[in-house]
Amino acid sequence: MDSKQDAGKIRLGISVGDLNGIGCEVALKTFEDNRMLDFCTPVIFASNKTISHQKQTLGIQISFNGVPHAAKAIDGKINVVNIWKETPKSEFGQATEEGGTYAIRSLRAAVGSLKAGDIDVLVTAPINKNNIQAADFNFPGHTDFLAQELEGESLMFMVSNSLRIGLLTDHIAVKDVANAITTKLVKDKIMTMMNSLKVDFGLRKPKIAMLGINPHSGDNGTIGQEDDKILKPAIAQLFDQGNLVYGPYSADSFFGSNTHQNFDAILAAYHDQGLIPFKTLSFGQGVNYTAGLSKVRTSPDHGTAYEIAGQGKADPRSFKEAVFAAIQIYRNREEHKELTKNPLKKQKQRK
Template sequence: MDPKYKAKIGITIGDIAGIGPEVVLKTLADNRILHHCTPIIYGTGAAVNFYRKQLGLENFNFQIIPASDQALPRKVNVVNCLEEEITFTPGTPSAETGALARAALLKAAEDLKAGHIEAVVTAPIDKDNTQGEGFQFPGHTEFFTQYFDAPESLMFLVADKLRVATATGHIPVKEIAGRITPELLIRKLSILDSSLRKDFGIQKPKIAVLGLNPHAGENGLLGAEEAEIISPVIEQLKAKGNLVFGPFPADGFFGTRSYQKFDATLALYHDQGLIPFKTLAFERGVNFTAGLPVVRTSPDHGTAYNIAGQGKADETSLREALFTAIDILKARTPLV
């Protein structure tokens, strides 16, 4: 990629009753961002203007454009994704705010697939009110995986050198053990290894795998998955030259900061990975969907309706998500 080229990055506005618009505007209010990319907000000009006034960002300027392929460089661009205006109250999600979040997401995905934008950063949505035609998924990760016909993807949380992926995603806890199979672990570890090489420039990744049960099964006393499923997969991959280690007891692994010895950690389920990750890096963490042919990132927090519209939201995670998308694009694109 030409160092002087500024990639077009789509940013979906999320649920406008939450903190998505606030963290997006606070991030883009820093004009230095425009030296790194051409941002395109998918939402409505009315919503952007509402929060511009609400947050007192008088010097924040944006340009409404009819389509993303007409984005202006060194400007914050906005694509209107709904024709009708929406009446809303910060902190109070509704069917209307969910409909806008869905329309913004679908339009950004369409443009990403068409090549009009080169990456997308998604602000938080309400997974309930966003459901509707075109979006019937438990979250962004599952939506993008299907939309881009990826056979598999990986929820991958990153914050500097702290990197945690999850083998399973948004599923009920009672279903986790049944989903952990050798085939699943091999697919997820393969995506993780490939992403570390391609997206983060690590030539020989060293990966830790957590156990499923307390104390990693305690030699079978607390569960057999470690001995029967996880350890054999690790040994199989080691025999092929991969630097994969474990299974490690999850509590001690993070408590002793053992994660610092590895390039990434594979947790086996959502909360096993995200609780320690957010404890360690909540304000700067980024959720990256690995394994896709496109680049999609998001902040690691939700809609935070309880502080929406109050100017209290910290934009650091959204800013980090934007720069992570830019960095991954550069890593994937050779210099020309």
């Protein structure tokens, strides 16, 4: 079905995350501004009772439209798909088993609608990686689950207006990082990033920097062999094939020297190597984007923030940026499809 009822209007699904965190709060605050409805049709996967409780507790002034299915969403309104009828117990600030259960119910329903085409893009509110674990859900986070559900090679890609950082390895222990990195993994992740920069961000000839695994990128083998034996050969092979990929760069001085400004994106070897500089430079304005999949999914760059949950203090800026990013990436993908089908149009645009 064509999920966009008018030209340019995109159906944007929202999974609510942990109900005891700030997920609902930042989502509802985002659409408290009615102008946001000019950009998309929001579809929240929860229940009327749950959203009513959240908005009353937090003092958020919105109205919404309850629907039985995402396909029934109405443009110009905030839509809530009723996934459950019961009222979950509210324990703001607490990591409870029930909180994890409803987070996964919302996520599964949203992903199902995304796969069916009833929504166009998905924005996920934060979950707690501990309380989501269950017999039928054994994933360290959103990214791994989405990689299973939506075909493609996933890449955790942190993006803002001025910085893009992808992760070679993401949610694994530091002690396991070196053993997890192979030449194939490096090449696959770089090419996933390269394709995303072209298709999702509209860059014709992207430049990518790879950060080293070891301090000083191994100092020519003095501090570990992985950079010389794994990263350098993979980068050289990709460069010889016409890809603008450079490195490995020593991570300790890369951002402080502003070297990152010379590249369209950076691939970090492990989670904190990439996330620390990203959140230092872009926190509150960054977006976590899962690149490489058949559908568009974004999320804010923060977690459940239990320490302020239920107090009305949460800042919705990052969630709003995630909404805008999802819309723009979707439009870029649609434009790329059109240009691919009609190369003459592409040639005219270049003139």
